Amino acid sequence: xxxxxxxxxxxxxxxxxxxxxxxxxxxxxxxxxxxxxxxxxxxxxxxxxxxxxxxxxxxxxxxxxxxxxxxxxxxxxxxxxxxxxxxxxxxxxxxxxxxxxxxxxxxxxxxxxxxxxxxxxxxxxxxxxxxxxxxxxxxxxxxxxxxxxxxxxxxxxxxxxxxxxxxxxxxxxxxxxxxxxxxxxxxxxxxxxxxxxxxxxxxxxxxxxxxxxxxxxxxxxxxxxxxxxxxxxxxxxxxxxxxxxxxxxxxxxxxxxxx
Amino acid sequence: xxxxxxxxxxxxxxxxxxxxxxxxxxxxxxxxxxxxxxxxxxxxxxxxxxxxxxxxxxxxxxxxxxxxxxxxxxxxxxxxxxxxxxxxxxxxxxxxxxxxxxxxxxxxxxxxxxxxxxxxxxxxxxxxxxxxxxxxxxxxxxxxxxxxxxxxxxxxxxxxxxxxxxxxxxxxxxxxxxxxxxxxxxxxxxxxxxxxxxxxxxxxxxxxxxxxxxxxxxxxxxxxxxxxxxxxxxxxxxxxxxxxxxxxxxxxxxxxxxxxxxxxxxxxxxxxxxxxxxxxxxxxxxxxxxx
Numbered sequence: 262x263x264x265x266x267x268x269x270x271x272x273x274x275x276x277x278x279x280x281x282x283x284x285x286x287x288x289x290x291x292x293x294x295x296x297x298x299x300x301x302x303x304x305x306x307x308x309x310x311x312x313x314x315x316x317x318x319x320x321x322x323x324x325x326x327x328x329x330x331x332x333x334x335x336x337x338x339x340x341x342x343x344x345x346x347x348x349x350x351x352x353x354x355x356x357x358x359x360x361x362x363x364x365x366x367x368x369x370x371x372x373x374x375x376x377x378x379x380x381x382x383x384x385x386x387x388x389x390x391x392x393x394x395x396x397x398x399x400x401x402x403x404x405x406x407x408x409x410x411x412x413x414x415x416x417x418x419x420x421x422x423x424x425x426x427x428x429x430x431x432x433x434x435x436x437x438x439x440x441x442x443x444x445x446x447x448x449x450x451x452x453x454x455x456x457x458x459x460x461x462x463x464x465x466x467x468x469x470x471x472x473x474x475x476x477x478x479x480x481x482x483x484x485x486x487x488x489x490x491x492x493x494x495x496x497x498x499x500x501x502x503x504x505x506x507x508x509x510x511x512x513x514x515x516x517x518x519x520x
Numbered sequence: 521x522x523x524x525x526x527x528x529x530x531x532x533x534x535x536x537x538x539x540x541x542x543x544x545x546x547x548x549x550x551x552x553x554x555x556x557x558x559x560x561x562x563x564x565x566x567x568x569x570x571x572x573x574x575x576x577x578x579x580x581x582x583x584x585x586x587x588x589x590x591x592x593x594x595x596x597x598x599x600x601x602x603x604x605x606x607x608x609x610x611x612x613x614x615x616x617x618x619x620x621x622x623x624x625x626x627x628x629x630x631x632x633x634x635x636x637x638x639x640x641x642x643x644x645x646x647x648x649x650x651x652x653x654x655x656x657x658x659x660x661x662x663x664x665x666x667x668x669x670x671x672x673x674x675x676x677x678x679x680x681x682x683x684x685x686x687x688x689x690x691x692x693x694x695x696x697x698x699x700x701x702x703x704x705x706x707x708x709x710x711x712x713x714x715x716x717x718x719x720x721x722x723x724x725x726x727x728x729x730x731x732x733x734x735x736x737x738x739x740x741x742x743x744x745x746x747x748x749x750x751x752x753x754x755x756x757x758x759x760x761x762x763x764x765x766x767x768x769x770x771x772x773x774x775x776x777x778x779x780x781x782x783x784x785x786x787x788x789x790x791x792x793x794x795x796x797x798x799x800x801x802x803x804x805x806x807x808x809x810x811x
Contacts, residue, residue, distance in 0.1 A: 263593045279717075289729070313732040321729035323807055325711070329721030336726060339715060341807065350650065356597035357586035375586055378579015380739070381596055384521075387651045387709075389736040389804035398579020455716035458709055458803065461650050469716055 263355045265348065269367035272438040273405055274345050274466035275425065276445045276454060280473045281432035284324055284338030288424035288433060292320040292342070292403075295423035300408045301373045305396035317394045319343070319403045320424055327472075337472055340433070342424070343390040343403035344457065344465035345369050351382035351391060351402075359400070367439075367466060368407055373399045387461050410435075438466055521652065522739050523797035530574035531642060532790045534603075535664060537566025538635040539672025541610045545632025547676075548625075556617040559676060564607070564614075566675075567635075571603055595648055599641035606634035639668040646796075651803045653703035655796075659696050666692045667760075667789055674785055677778065679768050686785070690761040693792060697753060704801050704811070714806045725809030740802035741810045745794075752795055760788025 296319055297304040306316035320342040328334040345362075349369050352360045359375035360382050362368070371382075378398040383391040391402045406422035409415060419426060425433040436445035445468070448454065454468030476482070495503050540563040550556065575581045588604070590597040610631035616622045643664035646655040670685035711725070712718015764781035771777045801811040 263590045286729075314730075315732060315734055317735070318729070321734075323725065323729055324727040325715055325717065326724050326726045327717050327721045328724075332721065335720075337715070337717060353593040354596065354645075354648070356588075356590050356594045356600065357583065358590050359586075375583065376580065377583045377587060379587075379596065380577070380579075381645070383736075383739065384802070385649055385651060387803040389740070389807060392735045393579060393739075395735065457716060458713050460708055460713055461803070471716065471720070 263352050263358050263360060265352055265362055266364040266367075269347075269362070269364055270439070271366040272345075272347070272466050273366045273368055273410070273436070274438055274445070274468070275342070275405075275422070276434040276436070276448050276468050276470060277340055278432040278434070278448075278452075278470040279337050279339065280452075280470060281430045282322075282338045282340060283430050283432070284322055284336075285429065286322050287427050287429060288340055289318060289320050289322055291423040291427035293318060295406060295409070296401075296404070300404050301371070302394055302397035302399055302401070304401060305394050307395050315395070317392045317401050319390075319392070319401060332477065335472065335475065340424070341388060341390070342467075343369060343405075344388060344463070344467040345403075345405065347464035347466060348462060350385040350387075350463060354381045354385045356381070366437075368405045369402070370404055370407065371400050371402055373397075376400050387458050387463065388465075405435075438468075521797045521800040521802060522742050523745065523794050524577050526573050526576040528790055528793045528797070530570040531664075531793050531796075532570070532786060533566045533573070534570030534642070535639055535668040535789065536671035536675060536786060537563050537568070537570060538606065538639050539668030539670070540675045541567060541606065541635040541672070542632040542669065543672045543676040543678065545610060545613060545628040545630075545635065547628070550617055550623050550628070552617045552621040552623070554618075556614065560610075560614040560618065562675065564611075567603075567607060595641055595644040599638060599645060602634055602638040602641050606631055606638050609634060636665065636668070639664050652800050653707040653709075654700040654800050656707075657696075657699060657703065659692070659699060663692050663696045667792075670761075671785060671789065674764060674778075674782055677773075679773055683765055683768055686761040686765050690757055693757065693760070700799070709803050709806060711806055711809065714803070725807075728808055736804050737808060737810075740804040741808060742798050743810065745798035749795060749799055752791055756788050756791035756795065758788070759784045760792060761785075763788075 293304055304317040306314065308314050320340060323339040323341060325337045325339055326334050327337055345367055349362055352362050352369060356379065357375045357377055359372045361370060363370065376399040378393060378400065380393050382400055383393060391400050394401050409422060410420050412420060421435045425435045434445050434448060436443040438446055440446060448470065449468045452470040454470055456465050457469065544559055544563060575584055587597055587600050591601050609627055613624060613627040613631050616624050640661055643661040647657065647660035650656050666689045670682065670689040673682040673685050711723040715723055717723050763784040767777050767781045805811045
């Protein structure tokens with residue numbers, strides 16, 4: 262049945278650090294690479310070398326500009342994949358029971374052999390986390406790399422989602438949000454982890470860490486008092502040479518003064 | 521939302537067919553024999569034809585039987601269950617009228633209620649979606665039910681009732697449009713809440729994830745058709761209610777006039793349904809800086 266579990270033992274999910282993400286799209290590629298040849302149907306491409314190429318992706322990186330009044334504009338790269346919502350609207354709308362949220366760890370999955378490809382779950386998801394594969398006619402979504410995180414054939418270091426494992430900036434973190442002592446829970450608490458579109462009541466598990474406040478052009482660096490002055494008065498022969506040269510016309514200072 | 525032809529055809533024809541079945545089921549003086557056959561043939565052709573067309577957009581129609589299992593949570597599943605029950609029971613009732621000349625009124629009543637129930641479940645598939653604020657209102661169910669009942673009255677030849685209901689349907693339609701036009705803004709979702717960055721300043725989309733459109737953009741962002749939305753609204757109202765009302769009120773009722781009125785009505789409903797999808801804005805569009 263597509264009832265949601267009343268609670269889950271674990272709440273596995275991701276923390277995505279918008280301060281650290283450099284927008285390299287490595288997570289997009291590693292996600293597609295892993296998931297096209299593992300869990301379920303491959304992630305197909307349409308016209309990959311033609312006009313308007315199109316394909317199924319479980320993770321996509323947007324880029325936004327944030328501009329406050331009187332401040333310089335800031336670019337924020339924004340990776341987006343399934344948020345494994347506690348109150349997942351995509352699960353309850355499924356007519357066949359193909360979509361489900363796991364009681365043991367909270368991962369939202371699609372049983373592709375039951376999926377009729379009606380697309381209603383994609384309509385119900387506010388975030389655009391589900392994509393109907395155009396070749397297979399079944400719904401594809403992030404599995405949180407369920408076939409990696411419990412996979413004892415992989416070295417322990419690789420037992421995390423492909424996107425997290427590959428991120429060169431360390432902007433993605435994987436863990437259990439039900440455990441308040443976990444790495445992801447602490448990060449969320451320390452950095453003010455945010456929900457996306459909280460007004461829709463989906464209760465996403467994945468959290469986004471906001472960019473840290475940047476300094477402005479007018480601020481003096483906190484390190485300034487510790488720095489030696491760069492420009493020093495010349496001594497000895499250089500001091501004599503400086504004085505003699507200053508007497509000659511054509512100096513920058515003199516030209517500025519003449520203007 | 522992308523206005524898929526299969527879904528427009530389905531909701532238009534099935535709505536009219538199920539509305540017709542409701543009137544036939546509630547009829548206290550039903551016709552029997554060949555007269556009944558004519559009505560039921562048209563009603564079943566519309567309802568079943570529409571339901572079959574709705575399977576055309578499925579990725580795996582061969583697994584459609586599984587869609588009857590999740591009625592506890594899924595309005596789409598409830599629609600399937602309701603439709604099969606309504607058509608089966610109305611089929612039995614119709615068989616009684618046509619072959620035995622007997623009206624088993626209780627079957628007619630149950631079948632009629634289930635027929636309207638099917639229209640309601642269809643409307644709830646759309647009305648339940650918080651992601652599409654324009655649809656996410658009880659008025660969506662009112663719209664679908666009024667259209668079905670008005671169309672059913674027209675198709676079963678209840679001229680006086682049809683005149684009243686067509687005008688009522690036009691009113692509901694106008695109210696639904698008016699409410700819908702502000703629904704997205706009223707919900708308060710924007711790029712600020714979608715990214716969580718809204719309290720830091722104005723957020724705008726700099727670059728999409730990929731250079732060409734993807735499934736999400738094709739399915740959820742449909743801007744082209746909205747250009748003529750206002751004109752199409754007027755056309756829809758004129759065809760759905762205006763022309764049929766004028767024809768029925770001014771001309772003596774004949775099969776030819778009735779056929780013209782029905783065709784005009786169905787074309788008007790189809791236009792309304794096209795707008796229903798084309799004008800609907802999904803929250804996914806926000807992430808692309810589009811609607």
